[in-house]
Amino acid sequence: xxxxGLYRHIMEKGSYLCVGLDTDTEKIPAxxxxxxxxxxxxxxxxxxxxxxxxxxxxxxxxxxxAEGTHxxxxxxxxxxxxxxxxxxxxxxxxxKRGDIGNTADRYAKAFFEVMDFGAVTLxxxxxxxxxxxxxRYEGRWSIVLALTSNPSAEEFETLSVCGEPLYQTVIKKTIxxxxxxxxxxxxxxxxxxxxxxxxxxxxxxxxxxxxxLLVPGVGAQGGSLAxxxxxxxxxxxxxxxxxxxxIIYASSGKDFAEAAAVKAKxxxxxxxKTLCGIGKI
Amino acid sequence: xxxxGLYRHIMEKGSYLCVGLDTDTEKIPAxxxxxxxxxxxxxxxxxxxxxxxxxxxxxxxxxxxAEGTHxxxxxxxxxxxxxxxxxxxxxxxxxKRGDIGNTADRYAKAFFEVMDFGAVTLxxxxxxxxxxxxxRYEGRWSIVLALTSNPSAEEFETLSVCGEPLYQTVIKKTIxxxxxxxxxxxxxxxxxxxxxxxxxxxxxxxxxxxxxLLVPGVGAQGGSLAxxxxxxxxxxxxxxxxxxxxIIYASSGKDFAEAAAVKAKxxxxxxxKTLCGIGKI
Numbered sequence: 079x080x081x082x083g084l085y086r087h088i089m090e091k092g093s094y095l096c097v098g099l100d101t102d103t104e105k106i107p108a109x110x111x112x113x114x115x116x117x118x119x120x121x122x123x124x125x126x127x128x129x130x131x132x133x134x135x136x137x138x139x140x141x142x143x144a145e146g147t148h149x150x151x152x153x154x155x156x157x158x159x160x161x162x163x164x165x166x167x168x169x170x171x172x173x174k175r176g177d178i179g180n181t182a183d184r185y186a187k188a189f190f191e192v193m194d195f196g197a198v199t200l201x202x203x204x205x206x207x208x209x210x211x212x213x214r215y216e217g218r219w220s221i222v223l224a225l226t227s228n229p230s231a232e233e234f235e236t237l238s239v240c241g242e243p244l245y246q247t248v249i250k251k252t253i254x255x256x257x258x259x260x261x262x263x264x265x266x267x268x269x270x271x272x273x274x275x276x277x278x279x280x281x282x283x284x285x286x287x288x289x290x291l292l293v294p295g296v297g298a299q300g301g302s303l304a305x306x307x308x309x310x311x312x313x314x315x316x317x318x319x320x321x322x323x324x325i326i327y328a329s330s331g332k333d334f335a336e337a338a339a340v341k342a343k344x345x346x347x348x349x350x351k352t353l354c355g356i357g358k359i
Numbered sequence: 360x361x362x363x364g365l366y367r368h369i370m371e372k373g374s375y376l377c378v379g380l381d382t383d384t385e386k387i388p389a390x391x392x393x394x395x396x397x398x399x400x401x402x403x404x405x406x407x408x409x410x411x412x413x414x415x416x417x418x419x420x421x422x423x424x425a426e427g428t429h430x431x432x433x434x435x436x437x438x439x440x441x442x443x444x445x446x447x448x449x450x451x452x453x454x455k456r457g458d459i460g461n462t463a464d465r466y467a468k469a470f471f472e473v474m475d476f477g478a479v480t481l482x483x484x485x486x487x488x489x490x491x492x493x494x495r496y497e498g499r500w501s502i503v504l505a506l507t508s509n510p511s512a513e514e515f516e517t518l519s520v521c522g523e524p525l526y527q528t529v530i531k532k533t534i535x536x537x538x539x540x541x542x543x544x545x546x547x548x549x550x551x552x553x554x555x556x557x558x559x560x561x562x563x564x565x566x567x568x569x570x571x572l573l574v575p576g577v578g579a580q581g582g583s584l585a586x587x588x589x590x591x592x593x594x595x596x597x598x599x600x601x602x603x604x605x606i607i608y609a610s611s612g613k614d615f616a617e618a619a620a621v622k623a624k625x626x627x628x629x630x631x632k633t634l635c636g637i638g639k640i
Binding site for chain 1: 381419421422424425426427428431432435453455456457458459460461462463464465466468469473474482483484485486487488489504507508509510511512513514515516518519520521525528529532
């Protein structure tokens, strides 16, 4: 999916919601746990219930790896299900990978070929070698960590280098090398910025006015959607806002999917307002 | 395995060699490829042949993920085989994970519980939240990226923050928070420094005189073992030097395991000299 395709999908839905599939076997409703593939069954029900309100899904790879190969099988099934039933959705592997070139090649193969993800999150610490193999895939997105939502983000990400915070240097250098190779970068590159740092979203936005930002941290982590929109939205929306726990664990009973739909619908309604606010809808 | 146990193993073997299991299905000798589990069979033969000369093995997780769940199954079998047949070996997951606390918990579970790795490599970009869940496991090691072996390491890792390169700040802050929680950190924490930057190993060593360093980049990437020892060795050796491609692909024929043993033996002999040089053997 390209930049304009993503924008069109957002406008059609009036939503820029990403549902985070941080599927924890201990939090899956009891009635599903005795099945053969409880993680997949849970994801499928959540996806079917929330799809009218979402433009993206983001499985958090750690939760699947923690269940061993059976967890990975259910991840593969989830991605395949999304591709077959909801091909318009952006499917993001929240993996935060980052390694030298020949190794990054293999991670890119794992996420873009073995599985059919549309995007993957990447850690910039090792520099452009870690990003380049992912950028090669046209029509897929590399989503690079800039300023994350967790408390210890301040230990390194905001340190001053050359008179600016490290995360700004990360954004600028990553865009520069991507544009050296591909001319434009907004079709292949996004950045992660945490919703818990609303005012710093403006600082991120100043370094990449056109790019989409993936924003986790709304909901359980305490970020405010109105603030995120205020500081981060651009003329093509430019935001994908993720909520995981606040949606998928809205109920632990048999009504978990309906409860997730209610929460997703509420968020989408709030998102529609912010899109109206900038005259886009 | 604790600090002294690792030191004793190094002294017994006269070697601080780690064999990197970057097992690529396209480079496995042809006669193994038709089998049901070629990656595991290859790893098993390499391990049996090189074990007399090695103290550690380091599967590179990307290579297994690139083969989907079947790759992961063979990784699990490799780790189980090492645990059963060579319990004295340090088995390192080269995974370079780094995520917020509740997600890092799951990666720690994946590597230390679902699989029985003794260590895992971690990316520091997101700060101590990403490291803490791994440090909790007594007798296991968290190996944090400091200065890596790849060319683009200079894009961020060596940038000056507060008058010192970022990688020094990473080392100092990580040690400080680990020691705040556990008193000592050299039993739980190592750092990665690339062999391609021999002189900077001295700069890493100055920040962590006692800690073990995991040093990739000898061999195919061009680093020199003598230089690494010169700048990085401490009174307890303090080094684990990895070679992957130079050992495991020494031959592409039926003699691949014997050829790997020859290369590992050569490296171990060179390592023994460097240990003699500091009067340890």
